[in-house]
Amino acid sequence: MIENKPINSNPNVSVDCVVFGFDGSDLKVLLVERYRRDNLDFQDDTLVLPGDLINNNEDLNEAASRVLYDLTGLKKIFLQQIGAFGSPKRLTKPKDIVWLEAVRMNPEARVITIGYYALINIKNYKVRPSSFAKHVVWRGYDEVGELGFDHNEIIVKAIHNLRDQLYREPIGFELLPNHFSLHQLYSLYNEIMGGGIDRRNFRRRMLKTGFLKETEEYQEGVPHKPARLYTFIPEEFENASKNNFKFY
Amino acid sequence: MIENKPINSNPNVSVDCVVFGFDGSDLKVLLVERYRRDNLDFQDDTLVLPGDLINNNEDLNEAASRVLYDLTGLKKIFLQQIGAFGSPKRLTKPKDIVWLEAVRMNPEARVITIGYYALINIKNYKVRPSSFAKHVVWRGYDEVGELGFDHNEIIVKAIHNLRDQLYREPIGFELLPNHFSLHQLYSLYNEIMGGGIDRRNFRRRMLKTGFLKETEEYQEGVPHKPARLYTFIPEEFENASKNNFKFY
Numbered sequence: 001m002i003e004n005k006p007i008n009s010n011p012n013v014s015v016d017c018v019v020f021g022f023d024g025s026d027l028k029v030l031l032v033e034r035y036r037r038d039n040l041d042f043q044d045d046t047l048v049l050p051g052d053l054i055n056n057n058e059d060l061n062e063a064a065s066r067v068l069y070d071l072t073g074l075k076k077i078f079l080q081q082i083g084a085f086g087s088p089k090r091l092t093k094p095k096d097i098v099w100l101e102a103v104r105m106n107p108e109a110r111v112i113t114i115g116y117y118a119l120i121n122i123k124n125y126k127v128r129p130s131s132f133a134k135h136v137v138w139r140g141y142d143e144v145g146e147l148g149f150d151h152n153e154i155i156v157k158a159i160h161n162l163r164d165q166l167y168r169e170p171i172g173f174e175l176l177p178n179h180f181s182l183h184q185l186y187s188l189y190n191e192i193m194g195g196g197i198d199r200r201n202f203r204r205r206m207l208k209t210g211f212l213k214e215t216e217e218y219q220e221g222v223p224h225k226p227a228r229l230y231t232f233i234p235e236e237f238e239n240a241s242k243n244n245f246k247f248y
Numbered sequence: 249m250i251e252n253k254p255i256n257s258n259p260n261v262s263v264d265c266v267v268f269g270f271d272g273s274d275l276k277v278l279l280v281e282r283y284r285r286d287n288l289d290f291q292d293d294t295l296v297l298p299g300d301l302i303n304n305n306e307d308l309n310e311a312a313s314r315v316l317y318d319l320t321g322l323k324k325i326f327l328q329q330i331g332a333f334g335s336p337k338r339l340t341k342p343k344d345i346v347w348l349e350a351v352r353m354n355p356e357a358r359v360i361t362i363g364y365y366a367l368i369n370i371k372n373y374k375v376r377p378s379s380f381a382k383h384v385v386w387r388g389y390d391e392v393g394e395l396g397f398d399h400n401e402i403i404v405k406a407i408h409n410l411r412d413q414l415y416r417e418p419i420g421f422e423l424l425p426n427h428f429s430l431h432q433l434y435s436l437y438n439e440i441m442g443g444g445i446d447r448r449n450f451r452r453r454m455l456k457t458g459f460l461k462e463t464e465e466y467q468e469g470v471p472h473k474p475a476r477l478y479t480f481i482p483e484e485f486e487n488a489s490k491n492n493f494k495f496y
Contacts, residue, residue, distance in 0.1 A: 012261065013261070013334065013360050054334070056358065057336050059335050059336060060332060060335075060360070083330075083332065083362075084308060084360075084362045086362065088304070088305050088306065110304065112261050112332075112362075114332045114360075164416070
């Protein structure tokens with residue numbers, strides 16, 4: 001939540017983005033440190049989700065894309081709305097009030113925020129802290145600590161939506177490289193679902209779905225026997241999904 | 249969208265509710281005719297979803313509950329948020345502008361609306377048009393015509409969410425009487441999913457799930473052989489759902 005162009009911005013509605021990333025073994029969330037343009041020495045160790053007030057003539061999805069572009073330089077990220085968060089008390093923690101009074105034109109205005117979640121493969125993308133926030137950090141999604149505002153609540157809702165969608169849409173593959181091992185795929189699903197997926201069943205079912213295709217490539221630079229890499233066939237996911245195929 | 253207590257209301261955020269009802273054979277949506285307190289002769293044949301600006305100290309869910317209570321007199325309705333709708337052009341159709349200019353204190357204010365959907369069994373509930381809107385009508389969900397504002401878009405999103413949820417939560421039973429025939433249950437699922445469910449498979453699978461329990465009752469007053477009535481066991485739904493049981 002940084003004031004970008006205060007004059008053009010709508011003081012009542014913001015967007016906040018939960019950016020999930022996967023580094024090959026852990027599911028992470030991108031967080032930013034609050035800062036003030038007018039006072040770069042401002043100390044506030046509170047982490048928040050990247051977000052901003054919407055601009056006056058901007059659609060909600062456009063606002064979320066703008067925030068992510070500012071942060072990552074990327075334009076085509078998987079991005080989805082998860083709903084509105086509008087408790088009258090969402091901006092009333094003492095540290096939040098101090099920050100709002102320093103940066104907002106109407107610090108007491110009630111702000112409803114619209115949550116989004118995005119998925120990126122951490123290794124493909126270079127996050128740009130400079131333009132948007134002082135520091136940017138990746139944190140394990142279950143190790144984010146107490147965030148500013150109601151941002152913990154937004155992350156919980158985002159995880160819930162991600163889990164639901166993992167059954168029905170091929171979004172998990174957004175988080176993987178084009179060619180991946182079955183173990184990477186297993187780790188991703190198991191992380192997102194919060195553990196408890198049987199590894200052998202998962203492998204067997206996944207191979208049966210028809211939406212994974214063997215490549216001729218193998219892992220490189222690993223201390224064990226290199227595993228074969230697979231690639232994902234979107235059209236076949238659609239078929240499996242239509243048939244309510246249970247793949248984990 | 250009716251101004252209830254303009255002084256207390258937040259001019260920038262509203263809620264709009266898609267109330268689904270089932271009458272035993274068809275899935276319907278509750279719509280209201282716009283009216284003006286100051287001019288009961290006001291003619292506007294545009295139908296809209298029931299909705300209202302939120303009040304200043306009111307949570308979003310509370311606002312949606314208030315709208316539904318005003319409309320139905322009921323307090324415990326299944327109610328769920330489906331997301332925010334915030335196109336900068338959502339209030340710019342000519343008829344919408346005329347209406348907004350007549351009833352709103354800030355007719356040009358940009359309003360973001362938060363959509364909700366609710367499920368009720370039409371026969372159980374008596375809708376009260378008097379307190380909220382001039383006329384209230386039930387329309388088949390695919391026969392609503394062109395509604396005011398962006399309300400068609402909200403209905404589409406609501407149906408989408410309802411279909412997704414029908415797989416994972418026992419919400420369909422909110423729309424049925426406590427004791428129902430398998431044919432009623434089939435009609436409900438088939439209506440919500442937009443047709444195409446095989447009736448015999450559906451019966452067979454539903455009976456296998458374990459979450460339907462036979463009662464000793466039979467249909468009454470039907471011209472054909474009365475069918476046995478069943479009741480729903482919520483705990484067993486949870487088990488079937490955990491096991492990813494395919495029941496339609």
